[in-house]
Amino acid sequence: MTISIDVTYLREQLKALLAIASPTGYTDEIVHYCSRELERLGLHPELTRRGAIRAIRQGSRRRGARAMVTHLDTLGAQVKFIKDNGRLELVPIGHWSARFAEGARVTIFSGKGSFRGTILPLKASGHTFNDEVDTLPVGWRYVELRIDAVTNSRDDTLALGIDIGDTVAIDPTPEFMDNGFINSRHLDDKAGVAIALAAIEALERTGATTPVDTHWLFTIAEEVGVGASSVITADVASMLTIDNGTTAPGQNSSEFGVTIAMADQSGPFDYHLTKKLVDLCRSEQIAFQKDVFRYYRSDSASAIEAGHDVRTSLVTFGVDASHGYERIHTDALVSVAKLVGAFAVSPVEIKRDLRAISGVEGFTHQPTEQADQPAPGPAAQTVVSHTVRD
Structure with missing residues (x-):
């Protein structure tokens, strides 16, 4: 069954998600938004204590369920210290370079309300520092947050209600272009969330049935x-993570089609699940490529490290300049959403996965036989004969 994705819905959801600040540790509002949208689509979200979301779409059976996981949290920063001049020293939330923080407009969430500001290098004025502006090192020690409020001292800033530990959200500054490109911060992983919502919308709109329950998970x-x-x-047997791929020199990811991750820094993804995704791309005529990520981990890694015995895989939309000034193309978002929908409705092939523990009967095999090779052509035969004569 081919799943038809509503492209307008997908893009509008991405716009709405990007408009809600959600650095890790400050995700309550986006959890509320996502929960409301899941309810509007006909699902019943359940929340963990801290706000991770599970919404189960019922299938033909409960055991051996499939999970589709994306994350609602983004990169950000946190107040590390209040300086004597009233400005703020920062530490990053998540792993990203201060190179991409310089010049960012931000919101500081304090106990007394929010404030606006700008992250600047310590030497920000060419009229004052001349060439030193260009020679200042890159790093979080070399930037500071200028608050858009009257403050010239540590005491002034404290009096505003800003304190150490306050969360700083980075403005996404999205731009949706007519040619399909989308530029914004935090496409990781709000584009993945929009993909998941678009896949759910398509399944609900078409009344698609699935062989097992589908757990739609949104982590924080x-x-x-x-x-x-x-x-x-414990019902989940396989998990598909939807996240960004890294389009950069030395990588095989693309801003078009689906990029299927074969491995990341935590190791290879499940052989059989990954092969199934490749086969679905081919059968559904979804453009795809494979890649291996060296400095990357995802929700799949955290699930395995926590002790969950599930098959894991990762499908990605290619992002140029990931964790920086990110860019994607709508084509990749739609392609991934089609694959997610196709996976949801596809038959369960490994019946043994319905049980967490069982005997060896029905356990999978991986190919080990020698591959067939074409017979050598005339040119190759000539070379072989010449070698024999010598």
Whole structure:
């Protein structure tokens, strides 16, 4: 069954998600938004204590369920220290370079309300520092947050209600272009959330049936390595993570089609689940490529490290300049959403996965036989004969 994705819905959801600040640790409002949208689509979200979301779409059976996981949290920063000049020293939330923080407009969430500001290098004025502006090192020690309020001292800033530990959200500054490109911060992983919602919308709109329950999971701490550690139930046998791929020199990811991750820094993804995704791309005529990520981990890693015995895989939409000034193309978002929908309705092939523990009967095999090779052509035969004569 081919799943038809509503492209307008997908893009509008991405716009709405980007408009809600959600750095790790400050995700309550986006959890509310996502929960409301899931309810509007006909699902019944359940929340963990801290706000990770599980919404189960019922299938033909409960055991051996499939999970589709994305994360609602984004990169951000936190107040590390209030300086004598009233400005703020920062530490990052998640792993990203201060190179991409310089010049960012931000919101500071304090106990007395929010404030606006700008992250600047310590030497920000060319009229004052001349060439030193260009020679200042890159790093979080070399930037500071200028608050858009009257403050010239540490005491002034404290009096505003701003304090150490306050969360700083980075403006996404999205731009949706007519040619399909989308530029914004935090496409990781709000584009993945929009993909999941678009796949759900398509399944509900078409009344699609699935062979097993589908657990739609939205985590809130992936950027700090926690992710899907505690939101998975024992019914889940396989998990598909939807996240960004890294289009950069030395990588095979693309801003078009689906990029299927074969491995990341935590190791290879499940052989059989990954092969199934490749086969679905081919049968559904979804453009795809494979890639291996060296400096990357996702919700899949946190699930396995937490002790969940599930098959895991990762499908990605290619992002140029990930964790920086990110860019994607709508084509990749739609392609991934089609694959997610196709996976949801596809038959369960490994029947043994319906049980958490069982005997060896029905356990999978991986190919080990020698591959067939074409017979050598005339040119190759000539070379062989010449070698023999010598």
